[in-house]
Amino acid sequence: MKARYVLIALLAILALTLGACAPAPAPAPQVVEKVVEKVVTQEVKVVETQVVEVEKVQTQVVEKIVEATPSPEAVPFVTWMQYDQGNVDPKSDERVGNQYLRDTMPQFNEAFAGKWVWENQFTPFDRAMAKIVAAVQAGADVPDLMDVQAAQINTYYNNGTFQDLTEWAKAQSWWSKMDESAIKLCSGPDGKLYCIPMALRPSTVFVWKDRFPDGFPTTPEQMLVEGERLKGEGKYAYTFFGSTAFDGNGAGRAVWQIVASFGGQYDDGNGKLKLNTPENVAAVTFLREMVQKGYVPDIAFAGGFQEEEAFKDSSAGAFPTGLFGYRYVNPLTAPDGTKYDLKNENDMFNAIKDGQVYLAPQVAPEGNKPGCGADASGFGIPVGAKNPEAAYDFINWILTPEQNPAFVIGPGAGFPADTEILQTEQFKTPFYEQAAKVVAASDCRMAFPTITDVTGASKAVMGAVYKLIKEDPIATELQKAADEFNSQL
Amino acid sequence: MEQTVPAPLRDDSSASTRTKRKRRRIDWLPFWLILPTVLVLLAIQVYPVFYTLVLSVQERKPSGWVYVGLRNFERLFNASAVRESVGHTLIFLVGYVVLTLTLGFIIALLLNRKSRLSGAYITLLFIPWILADIIAGAVFRLLVLPDYGLFSGILQQPGIFGPNGLSVLTAPAPKPWFGEFPFPPSPALIYLILASVWRALPFVTILLLAALQTVSNEVIESSRIDGANALQTIRHITIPLILPTMVVALFSLTLGGMNGVGMVFALTAGGPGNSTEVLSYLLYSIGWSALDFGRAAALALMIAVVNLLLIAGTMRVTRLQQRSE
Structure with a gap:
């Protein structure tokens, strides 16, 4: 009898436990009742220099979140x-x-x-x-x-x-x-x-106008010349998503722009990767030259979207990325020191409106249309x-x-x-x-139009590109040949 | 003609059976008591293992799950990424376990001297242990970000760390010395080992300190009277006495290092290139980024076998320890 009571009690506990595992009722939807955005414009007159500074203070006042x-x-x-x-x-x-x-x-x-x-x-x-x-x-x-x-x-x-x-x-x-x-x-x-x-979110190149006073280069050869000039000034030509982070996500960003500019492709159109083509080799060779010659900052390879930092402080003159980049790349400091410090998408809009930043097509070899990711x-x-x-x-x-x-x-x-x-x-x-x-x-083209394992393909592409542009495979191969020969002497 | 059994005999027989039954009657109460636990364990421990087994022989196609036999295992064995990550894991484990155990033992020896500030030191030492892997990884990452990190000014100074300085998170791995085996490791992998050691040191130190405190002072003093110096005492007295605890710490560190993914995720995300892609991170990457659950299940099973061997080793050592006590 006692055992039966215990059994009933246990079954009750079990039922309660299983009941607790049932999905909880969805919480009542939350809506912010009112968000007031105030833009206060302050005029500060400096008498001595007769310069009028306009300071914009943007504040966001969230009044209440109600159900x-x-x-x-x-x-x-x-x-x-x-x-x-x-x-x-x-x-x-x-x-x-x-x-x-x-x-x-x-x-x-x-x-x-x-x-x-x-x-x-x-x-x-x-x-x-x-x-x-x-x-x-x-x-x-x-x-x-x-x-x-x-x-x-x-x-x-x-x-x-x-x-x-x-x-x-x-x-x-x-x-x-x-x-x-x-x-x-x-x-x-x-x-x-x-x-x-x-x-539609095509990719583009955000350019600091003052870093390229003669305009953004249109060919890879011109870009290398500009890279050398900027290096002499202690600056960089490009910053881009060069790391293998986010499972090779960079393969669909700037790297794809460059590959597409050279007329290259990743996808054979039948769901497979096709990488070893003359166009792809030319594109990677160009990127490698940019990196090895020091025209790209090291932060480009750190991952975590930290490559943006070099464009934000204008140490890099150009940033190839998606059009949506305007939302994330802020605050900005222009080459002349002007600060765009609203810390929102208006920083990029304002920099473009002021002519400090403009959008440009990617560089492309003569006769090719600039590449762009779709x-x-x-x-x-x-x-x-x-x-x-x-x-x-x-x-x-x-x-x-x-x-x-x-x-x-x-x-x-x-x-x-x-x-x-x-x-x-x-x-x-x-x-x-x-x-x-x-x-x-x-x-504008898709990087992987027919491949179903996009992540796997991105990882493979970016892993290979990273090794080729960042490491030193030419020296490695020369050393390997010498070592093998010398070991037989 | 019906055969009948004499009544007295029949009565005796049934009485004896009843007695036997009574004697053999199983008390079901304990089984009912542990039933909920068993059910929960079946649901959250056993079922996932069987589901992993089932997944490991399947592949996802647009039409649904397809049975592929051992193809997922074959793909893993043939993938250079897996071979490389086995190399990274071995280097990581050796560096992580050896450094943590050595440093932990030295710090435990110092703390065992019972200075007035021992309590304060132990409290300070324990801070890394209360931080999540992700937090520790993110902080270590911020310290060495190229150009923008706290230490980047020193690390990237030409002359101190080579002609171009050192960029921990982006410097490629040196040319391997032994064929494909990724040795010497990349600076990022060394940094990952150091960050992981920093994080695990408190646990090992406390564990070894507790073991050291069980070593009788009389034994130590006797060895000194016999003329042993400090190093000889440690080598021949202390280490043998705390060896079982050291072995448990070793297995625990190896298991933690083998399965931990948080630090890699936050610090290097497997990069630069794939130079810090250890097996646990590769598993995460195949499963949750590439969404190839079949191949991830196959890799999980392979890692599980290694884990089982480690657990068996720990249990055996623990049993030996109990017997010796």
Whole structure:
């Protein structure tokens, strides 16, 4: 009898334990009620020199974070994004996207009052892919929508992560206005559409004007001459993502720009790597010369995005990277000492507006079009999403002319994939005008159009390129030959 | 015709069986008591092992999981990245374990002298142990960042560390002396060893200090009376007496060094090139970056075999220690 009671008690404990393992109810969505941004302009008149200094003080006052109170019948629309609406730190790397969510979530909830209520779960960019792939494969809870980099679409395709959106997308009113290259970027190797592109993110070169007084070089030969001149001044021509960090992510950045400029490729078009080509050899030889001659700072190889430091303090004259780089590369100190110290994307915009920084196409051998990496940011609907209808509503809503520019300029950080929206006033700024010219002058291509293991391929490419440009294989080979011969004497 | 058994005999037999049953009756209560624990262990320990076994013979394709037999193991054996990372792991483990044990033993000997400040020293010494690997790695990284790190001014000074100075995080590994085996290691791997030693030193020191305190003063004094000097006493008396603890520390360090990924992640991310890519980091990289769970499972099993051997060694030594006590 006693044993039976103990057994019942044990079963009760077991049931409680298993109950505790059940998924917890989703927390109520948080929305920042109001974020007030004040720009105070102070004029300080210095009588003696008659110089008027204008100091801008930007402060962000976060008033209150409140819990949104959805109407009882509203269904949660869950997203995983690399932005966090609850993070109000003005120094956060993702402050632009964070602010965008704070502004936009209440608007969405209002537009779909009683139907959907937007719940965003912050998912850091470097963990998002692993998290969603594992969640889909494990049959765990997945979001209704997720932000996606088109460069990763083949990996998602290989893992069966996202739903095929082709038929649905073709039936929408915005379909005919979509940039063809953007659609291609979001398509898997089977030609089906796995994400809806929002912003095209080509790569470009950010240039400090005063470091290249005669203009940014157009050919590799000119760049080597400029590199030598800058070295004589104790400066560097380039800084770029030269490390093997982030599993060879650098292979799709500046290195790809250079390789593409030389007419090279990584991908044989049939899902395999093809590296040993004369164009690739010429591109790597050029990079190697730049590095070995000291035209590139050592920080370029440290990883952790620390290569940006050399451009921020203008010790390096140029920085080839994605167009979205403007959001992250700040504060800035120009060669003449002017400081752009708002510590947000406006630093780069202001430096461009002042003519201190401009955008340029990559150098390319005579007769070649400058290389440029093509990428896009967009949205995908994971397999197993509970409310795909909410995701469809969201995509249609975010692609309206009222909503789309804010997304593209903010977290999208590129050109609108919707060609009509590209013609609107918001994209007539010096930054976008320069970027448009660079893209028009360049041959923008994907680094790995058919390879499904993009990470593995990136790692292999960057590992090889790193060894070739940083280490000393020529000397090594000469030494090896001498050693082998001498050992037989 | 029905055969009948005489009643008295039958009664005796059933009575004896009942007695036997009563004697043999199993008390199920302890089993019920440990059942929840067993279930939890099955769920979080045993099931993942079987799942890893299943994954290790599969590969992900767009159509789903495909059985590939031993192909994942074959791919690992043929990959130069794995061979190189085995070399990096061996160098890392030897450097890390030898330095930590040696320094830990020396510091423990000093602390065992019972100076007035021993308590304060032990407290100070313990600080690295309370820091997470990621924090320690990030701090060590910031110290030597090229051009911008705290020590970069000294390290990159031409003349002190070679004609161009030393950039710890970006300097490539020297030309290998023994074929493909990555020796001598890159400056980044040496720095990784030093950072890991700094982090693990408190644990080993405390462990050895505790063992040293069990060594009887009388034994030490007797050896001195017999004419042994300090080094001879350490060599012939102290070390043999604390040897089992030293061996346990050795296995513990080896296991920690073999499986730790946080320090590599924060300090070098496997670079420059792949010069600090140890097996644990390679496993993380194959699994969570390349999302090749099948190959990662195969590598995990290979690492698990090494770990099992180390655990078996530790248990054997621990048993020997218990017997000697």
